[in-house]
Amino acid sequence: MTNISAARQALSHLDIEKSQANIRASSRDFFWYSPVLKPRLDHVVADFVVRPRTQDEVIEVLKVCYAHNVPVTTRGAGTGNYGQAMPLAGGCVMHLIHMNAVKEVKLGRVTCEPGVLLKDLDAHCIAHSGQEIRMFSSTWATATIGGFIAGGSGGVGSCTWGSLRDLGNIVRLRVVTMEQEPRVLEFTGEELARVSHAYGTNGIITEIEIPLAPAYDWVEMFVTSEDFGQAMAFADDVANSDGILIKLASVYEAPIAHDYFQRFKPYVTQKDNLIGLMVAPHSMDGFKTLLKRNLGLTLIYRSDENDWERGPGRVFEYGWNHTTLRALKVDPSVTYLQVRYGFPEHRALVEKMRTEFAPEVLQHLEAIRMDGKLGFAGLSLVKFTSEKRLDEIVRLHEEAGAIIFNPHRYTLEEGGRQSVDDRQLRFKQEADPKGLLNPGKMIAWDDPDFGYDSMYVYPKIQAAE
Ligand code: FAD
CATH class of the missing domain: 3.40.462.40 (FAD-linked oxidase, cap domain/gating helix)
Structure with missing residues (x-):
């Protein structure tokens, strides 16, 4: 049984949003770009919003929500276009706004937390050693690196460097699972595809290492x-x-x-x-x-x-x-x-x-x-x-x-190539056994026999008021 109030109470010592208007604002992204998604998602709102400051607090949120069967939808800056960051089944929005540290810059690479804005990451690397990130979404000024990796695909710089999914464009991701005892995993190589562009449906990215290029005054x-x-x-x-x-x-x-x-x-x-x-x-x-x-x-x-x-x-x-x-x-x-x-x-x-x-x-x-x-x-x-x-x-x-890549759909599959990404599904089975992470976004989890002949409708989507 889902117990929202018990989870919220257990997390009340963290930074929890109090204002209902802000909870509503933190439950939305740029889904309204789509006249198809607008009427279907407009009413979606979280039960509460929590803003962890550290990976330990992320683990605490996941553990508490796991114990009380509360869905968790992660939020970077909420600039995604397809309702990716919207809590379709309500529950908790975990907003990573405080986790914005740039930890280390070296020649050709940077390590940072997921909540740093793309523009701040760039500014830090330029000031440190005249380096810049290879690619960014055109929402550079407002979006986070974690949201870009979990929800984006490529952008400014892709004419030279390709997409985020291309080997070499992400070096390493640290990921926290949603289990009774959340695990902290380090992914490189083939493992990166499990969680990149997975909308946070199977793990929370808490540390990112990406390559850098020489910075220019373009x-x-x-x-x-x-x-x-x-x-x-x-x-x-x-x-x-x-x-x-x-x-x-x-x-x-x-x-x-x-x-x-x-x-x-x-x-x-x-x-x-x-x-x-x-x-x-x-x-x-x-x-x-x-x-x-x-x-x-x-x-x-x-x-x-x-x-x-x-x-x-x-x-x-x-x-x-x-x-x-x-x-x-x-x-x-x-x-x-x-x-x-x-x-x-x-x-x-x-x-x-x-x-x-x-x-x-x-x-x-x-x-x-x-x-x-x-x-x-x-x-x-x-x-x-x-x-x-x-x-x-x-x-x-x-x-x-x-x-x-249909931007008028909120699921990973319909926004992609209408097929199941087995790597993401298998990792979800392992890392989110109760299916609490960003529910409704992975059809393969909910309805493996879905035929793609009509738009998928998540059965547990909050009823419109
Ligand atoms: P959010 O919208 O908050 O999150 C995106 C997804 O990632 C959600 O599913 C969320 O649950 C998940 N998520 C966020 N953080 C984590 C985490 N730490 N761990 C696990 N999951 C997480 N996209 C492009 O790829 N290229 C573009 O050029 C581009 N241009 C855009 C221009 C405009 C005007 C708009 C509105 C959108 C654009 N987008 C683009 C889409 C979007 O802005 C980008 O994907 C952006 O980088 C998302 O970052 P965010 O911090 O807002 O993520």
């Missing part, structure tokens, strides 16, 4: 072209130029920049496709040479020579899922899809989807290395009309050969 730029094909090809070419070091190459089909990027109005027209770039200072000569070879491209902004009356801010805060955020602010009927366009068909496939769906679907592409080959992650903007039409657009992409 030159951030915007380039326009009236020809979408040219804009896409240029981003692809820059990212494939072996001698030019970049951290970002994003492409935005017209009229995204004009209609949704408010500070761009004086500098672009409705016909302008936009490319956002981060280039290392020593690569600028090579970059400018490549730019000159492409007639029709116009450099409209350089962060180191800014002449805009109101500067655009960080270039990466237009990219990845920030594009959707900016579009939503202007037009609440916009939503998005997550698409993979793999090499060597990536450009042809994008053009095919564009021909089929524009302007209902507008292309937003991020250059990303996949198994060493440059392709595109698409975070396409979709004009939402109905769930039926959205499902149809997903199906038509898949039939054309574009892989969809």
